[in-house]
Amino acid sequence: MLSTCSLLIVLVPLAAVGLALINTGFGRARGAAHAMLSSLAAMAIAAIVYALVGFSWEGFPGCPAHQFVLGGTSWNWLANEPFLMRGFEWNDSPTTLAMLLQIFTVGIAALIPISTGADRWRMRSTCISTVLLAGWSYPLFAHWVWGGGWLAQLGSDFHLGHGFLDAGGAGTIQALGGLSALAIMWILGPRRGKYPAEGGIAAIPGHNMVYVLFGCALIVPGWIALNSAGAMLFIGAPISHIPLIAATTLLSASASCLAAVAVTHIRFGKPDASLCANGWLGGLVASSAICCFVTPLEAILVGLVAGILVTAAVEVLEVHLAMDDPGGAISVHAVAGIWGLLAVGIFPHIRDGIAPLQLGAFGNSGQFLAQVVGIATLLGFILPMVYGLNWLLNRIDSQRVERRGERQGMDLYELGGGAYPEFVIRGDE
Amino acid sequence: MKLAGFFLLPAGWLIVISAVVLFPQTASRAIFVFAGVSMEGIGLGLCFRAARVARESSE
Numbered sequence: 328m329l330s331t332c333s334l335l336i337v338l339v340p341l342a343a344v345g346l347a348l349i350n351t352g353f354g355r356a357r358g359a360a361h362a363m364l365s366s367l368a369a370m371a372i373a374a375i376v377y378a379l380v381g382f383s384w385e386g387f388p389g390c391p392a393h394q395f396v397l398g399g400t401s402w403n404w405l406a407n408e409p410f411l412m413r414g415f416e417w418n419d420s421p422t423t424l425a426m427l428l429q430i431f432t433v434g435i436a437a438l439i440p441i442s443t444g445a446d447r448w449r450m451r452s453t454c455i456s457t458v459l460l461a462g463w464s465y466p467l468f469a470h471w472v473w474g475g476g477w478l479a480q481l482g483s484d485f486h487l488g489h490g491f492l493d494a495g496g497a498g499t500i501q502a503l504g505g506l507s508a509l510a511i512m513w514i515l516g517p518r519r520g521k522y523p524a525e526g527g528i529a530a531i532p533g534h535n536m537v538y539v540l541f542g543c544a545l546i547v548p549g550w551i552a553l554n555s556a557g558a559m560l561f562i563g564a565p566i567s568h569i570p571l572i573a574a575t576t577l578l579s580a581s582a583s584c585l586a587a588v589a590v591t592h593i594r595f596g597k598p599d600a601s602l603c604a605n606g607w608l609g610g611l612v613a614s615s616a617i618c619c620f621v622t623p624l625e626a627i628l629v630g631l632v633a634g635i636l637v638t639a640a641v642e643v644l645e646v647h648l649a650m651d652d653p654g655g656a657i658s659v660h661a662v663a664g665i666w667g668l669l670a671v672g673i674f675p676h677i678r679d680g681i682a683p684l685q686l687g688a689f690g691n692s693g694q695f696l697a698q699v700v701g702i703a704t705l706l707g708f709i710l711p712m713v714y715g716l717n718w719l720l721n722r723i724d725s726q727r728v729e730r731r732g733e734r735q736g737m738d739l740y741e742l743g744g745g746a747y748p749e750f751v752i753r754g755d756e
Numbered sequence: 757m758k759l760a761g762f763f764l765l766p767a768g769w770l771i772v773i774s775a776v777v778l779f780p781q782t783a784s785r786a787i788f789v790f791a792g793v794s795m796e797g798i799g800l801g802l803c804f805r806a807a808r809v810a811r812e813s814s815e
Contacts, residue, residue, distance in 0.1 A: 398777035485776050513807050522811065648804050649811060693782065699789055700772055706796045707769025711762050 329419045331566055332559050336424060338552035339431040343370055345546025346438045349604065352538030353654035354445035357736025359534065359746035365441050365453045370434035372454050373461040377433040378426070382415075383408040385429070385466035387422045388475030400484050402477045406470050425560045429469065432500050432553065433461045439504030440511045442654030444726075446518050447733055448511065450741055452726035459716045460507060468709055469499045473561045478704065481697045488672075488694025491701035494562045495554035495615030497667040502705050503713075505661025508652070510714035515727050517651030519734070528646065533653065536600045543607045550611045551576050554618040564619045574623050576614040579630035583610025583663075586634025594638075602638050605655040609637035609663035616667030621674045629670045633663045665702050672698035758806035764799030768792045 347366035354362045386392060386406025393405040409415075417423055437457045444453065471478040472493050482490035493499055520529050533539060551573045558564035558572055587606025591599040613633040617626060640658035644650040652658070672695030720726065732740035739745060775788030 400777070481776070486780075487776070513803065516807075516811060516814075649808050650804070696782075696786055696789055699793060700776060703769055703772040703789070703793050703796060706800065707765045707767075707772065707792070711765045714762065 332424050332556050335552040335556040336428045339549050342546050342549030342553055343435050345542040348538045348542030350442040352535040353533035356534040357738055358446045361737035365450050366438050368454055369437040369457045372457045373434040373437040374430045376458050376461040379411050380462045381466040382426050383410045385470045386474045406474055421560055428556050433465050436465055436500045436504040439656050439660050440508040442656040443508035443512045443652045444515055445653040447515055447727050449728050464713050472499050478701050487697035491697050492671050494619050495557040497616030497664040501612045501660040502664035505657050506710045507713050508656045510717050514717055514721050521651045539604045543604050554615055558619040568619050572618045575618050575626035578623050578626040579614035580607050580610035582627040582630030583634035586631045587638050590638045605637050605659050606634040608659045609633040612663040613667035617670050620671050625674045633666055636666055637663055668698050668702055757802055761799045761802030765796055768795030
């Protein structure tokens with residue numbers, strides 16, 4: 328079983344590559360190399376910081392932890408493992424595989440805000456913000472959910488179902504990344520020219536829809552691997568559940584994409600490629616929560632709702648709330664992630680033997696409430712914390728590039744060269 | 757407005773946590789959990805509104 332899990336983990340970077348391509352395609356041509364290099368740098372920093380510091384604070388179920396007693400209950404809030412991987416044994420144990428998986432997944436979480444900050448977020452600030460995410464925000468919430476923390480123990484301590492369930496990281500990776508993107512958007516503000524002073528909204532389309540759609544295709548094997556490995560390592564799903572997980576993941580994404588096609592066709596008369604790509608991604612994100620807890624038919628239903636939610640959220644954010652999110656990362660990762668987490672409580676098949684949970688003896692009673700408590704924690708604690716950290720960072724060193732840099736393009740201004748030099752029209756040509 | 761929004765977000769979360777700790781009965785626990793989530797929703801709305809007002813005033 329563990330060798331299968333190792334093989335699955337090796338496929339997870341495909342999800343990161345797909346996301347990086349999507350981020351790049353949704354940005355402007357004059358910032359394409361910058362977006363790709365920022366993605367690579369963020370993944371590299373996230374891996375190093377998480378391995379050296381983050382995992383010590385995340386830990387694993389049963390590891391030494393910081394706890395306090397409140398209301399007669401012990402609250403496990405932070406792991407207490409040695410830093411710099413001291414004493415960590417590299418073998419084929421579930422703990423080692425969980426760490427390996429998360430070296431990749433923390434990079435995925437770090438990629439999400441890059442989409443929102445496209446064409447105006449300095450690379451230096453992206454890197455420092457990634458250090459905060461991989462070293463503190465991600466490990467803290469991941470400990471609560473996957474490391475035996477208080478959210479995982481809601482079932483045993485407060486009789487809330489099986490505790491907060493998140494098999495593939497819809498909350499821990501996606502919603503956390505999406506809420507970080509929201510914090511970054513509040514700090515950076517919109518791109519210049521997006522909301523002109525004379526009113527209206529300027530359309531700034533992504534420069535390469537082929538990158539976006541190719542990224543959507545490339546991301547699928549990585550996502551199936553992520554959901555399968557997560558379900559095996561964090562929920563205890565047996566290897567026999569991998570076909571179900573693969574089916575629910577793909578069906579959810581497909582239904583979500585088709586829902587986006589239908590909604591955009593009804594709204595605009597033609598399907599919108601960027602919104603359909605967002606729909607596909609939204610279905611994948613929602614599937615991360617539900618992948619081993621629902622039947623394939625229910626996965627289609629969850630995907631349909633995700634597709635409608637994502638397309639609606641993109642419009643509400645851009646038009647009604649004047650939030651400039653070039654890749655729709657907040658709608659895709661935060662909104663669809665939260666919907667997926669809720670769906671786990673709405674379709675509780677854990678008792679029916681579809682999912683292999685052997686945790687707790689309280690059945691599914693209170694599972695919906697456990698999911699709501701987890702979502703409330705993301706919105707009420709993680710979002711203000713991430714915003715506060717990035718606000719502080721912005722006070723020390725402005726995260727937004729200067730006006731000249733935005734006009735010139737991030738490639739030329741920060742890297743000294745463009746992604747497509749042959750496309751430049753010179754005076755003598 | 758933004759400060760009020762960012763005050764309401766953790767305040768709503770504390771209501772949710774308090775409900776889980778203080779109310780063992782499902783009904784009262786659920787009512788207070790949803791009250792806490794509603795407060796978070798208001799906080800989120802205020803944050804969005806504050807961001808929009810700040811952008812419009814900077815133009």
